[in-house]
Amino acid sequence: MxxxxxxxxxxxxxxxxxxxxxxxxxxxxxxxxxxxxxxxxxxxxxxxxxxxLQDSQSKPYLDHSPGKSTRVYTAAEAARMDTQSRGFLMYLEKLGVLDFETREMVIDRVMELETPQFTIDDLKWVVLMVLFNVPGQEAAYDQMEGLLFEEPEGLLH
Structure with a gap:
């Protein structure tokens, strides 16, 4: 799929x-x-x-008051997305590529995938697909596209 x-x-x-x-x-x-x-x-x-998912009626899990909350992943979510993937989502939030709502949309779409192995590269593509489909997220999409296709320069620490 x-x-x-x-x-x-x-x-x-x-x-x-x-x-x-x-x-x-x-x-x-x-x-x-x-x-x-x-x-x-x-x-x-x-x-x-x-x-x-763009319809607010279909997102009962969002309370629209994220504040300074911490996302706790369910056992199924943690099994699907390893620590590196969950850390990458947090990184995208800190960069402003994802907000709490688009993060939840990404997690929802990841959980619906029927793939035996899910990698961070797969996650990047899901994030890109979600951002492409959400109106008003053009700048975040462009930023994510840059992250997806950029080649690392120099030494990585």
């Missing part, structure tokens, strides 16, 4: 090509690209749920 999301993001969304609106046409095109129809349906449902 994640491969399909990456394919869609790279070939349609990120390249700013006009996205095929017809669900059946898109499904057929993805099937011709070699993806299984069941996985295609899961990926499209994942994207639809991402769009639904």
């Amino acid at each position: 994640f491969d399909i999301l990456m394919y869609l993001f790279e070939n349609y969304i990120h390249s700013e090509v006009e996205v095929v609106v017809d669900h059946d046409e898109l499904t057929d095109e993805l099937a011709r690209a070699g993806f299984h129809r069941q996985e295609i349906q899961k990926a499209l449902a994942w994207l639809e749920r991402l769009a639904d």
Whole structure:
């Protein structure tokens, strides 16, 4: 499913090509690209749920008063996202790339992925997909895109 999301993001969304609106046409095109129809349906449902998360009614877990709170991860979230991934989310919050709401959207989308292994690189792509789909997050998207594609210079400590 994640491969399909990456394919869609790279070939349609990120390249700013006009996205095929017809669900059946898109499904057929993805099937011709070699993806299984069941996985295609899961990926499209994942994207639809991402769009639904922008509606405040579908986010009962947000109390809109984050203050100086600390995010405590559930056992399932900690099992899916290792310490490095959770630390990266905290880093993105400190940079201002994510706010508490977009962080929760990212976690929600990560938990919906059906992938046996989830890496920090996968997390970066999920963050990019979420930010792309949230109106008003263009600057954060650009900043995240820079973080995703930048090559480290010099020695890393």
